[in-house]
Amino acid sequence: MSSELRVVAIADADSFVKWSAALLDAVPGIRRHMLLVRTPLTVSREQENMALAGTIIGDGAVTRVGFDEVAGWLQGHLPDVVVLAGRGHFVRLIARVIDRLKQRPVVVSGLPGMSIPALRGTLEYRRESDLLVLHSHREIRAYEALGDRLGIAVPMALATLPYARRASQVVTASRMRAGAADAVGAADAQGGGVAVVERERRGTDLVFAAQALVPAERDERETLVDILRRAAAARPNRRVVVKLRSRPGEAETHLERDAYTELLANRPANLMISYEPMALALSRAEGLVTVSSTAAVEAIARGVPVIALDTFGVRKPLLNTVFAGSGLLGDAGDVVARRFRHPDADWMHDNYFHPASESDWWDRVQELVMLRRGGVLPAKTVPAGRGGTLHAAWHRKSVLGSEDRSFTGQVALGIGAPLVQGILGMRRARGRAGEDTWADATTDYTLEPRPQKDPVRR
Incomplete structure (x- = not known):
């Protein structure tokens, strides 16, 4: 492309900040920025420093905003690409903001680490993305099989997991952002080679x-x-x-x-x-x-x-x-x-160590940008949820927690939380055994909710 693409990662939680920063760090010739949205999961300043250690994303390329400021920031900066880096509910909440922009960027989402088994919620909450980034051939097969099972079609592309970096690419940094002088990784322009080299020391x-x-x-x-x-x-x-x-x-x-x-x-x-x-x-x-x-x-x-x-x-x-x-x-x-x-x-x-030449995610992103600029890439907007305004208020409150001070959010949370737990309970009871479950050892995906208690709301 003739000009540098403007790419912004929108994140909150520590693992997603680290992943998206490392992902963008490996792409040459772009203008990158990190937008941190305030939620109960947002990284502290020290966690931010840890997550960005070893990348070229410095303090001037990081902005902290409240949720209500996201639309204005995006409208003012007009990124070509947005990487939505957060848990599923966070991704969908920000996707609704993007739906209201006059100039829509290409929307990319992904996962911050190994993602086997493929999870139903992961795919459902990212189904409106223009591209879903995965990190192994096995993951792509698993999510394609899950998509076929659910009737969800999301374009997928392969990236080298940012942390899969050769020992020969480990360089000495003058000082890590976290404050310690030691070795840090530097990925190549395609997202990092993957040959394993024994360290001398x-x-x-x-x-x-x-x-x-x-x-x-x-x-x-x-x-x-x-x-x-x-x-x-x-x-x-x-x-x-x-x-x-x-x-x-x-x-x-x-x-x-x-x-x-x-x-x-x-x-x-x-x-x-x-x-x-x-x-x-x-x-x-x-x-x-x-x-x-x-x-x-x-x-x-x-x-x-x-x-x-x-x-x-x-x-x-x-x-x-x-x-x-x-x-x-x-x-x-x-x-x-x-x-x-x-x-x-x-x-x-x-499993994560494919040749860098097989990683096609950034080529796919550039193609999508050209299609959007040409007016031939239709927007994939988030449909209105069942429950209308009350559902939207619950969704916002569940992600933002105390950052959402609206009366409707408080009411919706009181009504919606028991309903959600009831739905999850029924899904777990329905799928305790048999195919496509957590107990099914024959597949790399599951239709059941997580067996671990891991609430969205903190």
């Missing part, structure tokens, strides 16, 4: 990538903590680092119960809690342990070996079926003995 930390949603039960999280304690005791001269996404009082994309800060209140000296960027933690890692965190992809790309913990099984509710056949699965004994491993080569191509 190996660290000594066992890094555990904690997750809010899995394992979900307190006794399982206590079991995990016990495994980490045993690993620390087995090698008292080496650190076990529990890498957390947020400090106490900060919000995350998903709601955490039974926090590790509580479960690890009394711990040995070499069992540490860390809030540093994952890239920094991995620079000192001997290996990474996780149940199903996208940090596993980040570690693999840097040549850091991994254990995908299978102590609680390998099943959809644990979000770890993606690791079946990877060669990464291991049990508690493997963690204690630090028997880390590298992934199977055949698994890699289908």
